[in-house]
Amino acid sequence: xxxxxxxxxxxxxxxxxxxxxxxxxxxxxxxxxxxxxxxxxxxxxxxxxxxxxxxxxxxxxxxxxxxxxxxxxxxxxxxxxxxxxxxxxxxxxxxxxxxxxxxxxxxxxxxxxxxx
Amino acid sequence: xxxxxxxxxxxxxxxxxxxxxxxxxxxxxxxxxxxxxxxxxxxxxxxxxxxxxxxxxxxxxxxxxxxxxxxxxxxxxxxxxxxxxxxxxxxxxxxxxxxxxxxxxxxxxxxx
Numbered sequence: 640x641x642x643x644x645x646x647x648x649x650x651x652x653x654x655x656x657x658x659x660x661x662x663x664x665x666x667x668x669x670x671x672x673x674x675x676x677x678x679x680x681x682x683x684x685x686x687x688x689x690x691x692x693x694x695x696x697x698x699x700x701x702x703x704x705x706x707x708x709x710x711x712x713x714x715x716x717x718x719x720x721x722x723x724x725x726x727x728x729x730x731x732x733x734x735x736x737x738x739x740x741x742x743x744x745x746x747x748x749x750x751x752x753x754x755x
Numbered sequence: 756x757x758x759x760x761x762x763x764x765x766x767x768x769x770x771x772x773x774x775x776x777x778x779x780x781x782x783x784x785x786x787x788x789x790x791x792x793x794x795x796x797x798x799x800x801x802x803x804x805x806x807x808x809x810x811x812x813x814x815x816x817x818x819x820x821x822x823x824x825x826x827x828x829x830x831x832x833x834x835x836x837x838x839x840x841x842x843x844x845x846x847x848x849x850x851x852x853x854x855x856x857x858x859x860x861x862x863x864x865x866x867x
Contacts, residue, residue, distance in 0.1 A: 643797070729797055
């Protein structure tokens with residue numbers, strides 16, 4: 640158990656819908672990262688938050704947005720869903736400061752999103 | 756584009772054999788990390804090697820780093836069925852708020 644929790648574990652929805660994925664980092668970790676993993680694209684970095692502030696953006700679509708709250712949990716919002724958004728979505732946390740990911744990242748169990 | 760590229764894409768060996776996976780990357784790095792992922796589950800950090808290190812050991816794992824060739828290898832000795840998983844390398848660059856960049860992984864199957 641990494642100490643990172645994600646809810647829900649599975650999500651099945653229809654095209655055009657909007658969903659919210661939730662992540663709670665390990666106790667004491669200020670950085671939260673979101674990743675998308677699909678069969679053909681591998682593990683893609685989406686976005687990084689540090690202590691409530693956005694620090695880095697990767698291949699995140701405009702239909703997707705995220706935020707990190709004062710209690711450090713984070714939410715990833717996916718809207719106008721398309722079939723191609725079906726994937727595993729992971730969040731990870733680390734103790735290091737923004738931009739200094741020297742140390743390991745601890746991954747949550749992921750949310751499997753299926754868009755029908 | 757992916758910074759790290761693992762090779763081979765898939766590897767199948769017998770229990771007790773050694774497994775070697777390679778990772779190549781394109782730009783200068785601060786460190787390189789290896790992660791393991793069991794099917795459909797979260798990634799687990801295995802080992803981190805810094806750019807000024809050449810070799811590192813952790814239990815049955817041995818990692819090497821050749822910055823002149825921009826490559827790393829992960830060796831798992833005396834493999835076990837429980838080592839069956841996907842293995843990813845991830846690189847951290849020197850500058851800016853750049854995140855870890857993961858390769859597409861090597862899928863290792865250890866047959867009992």
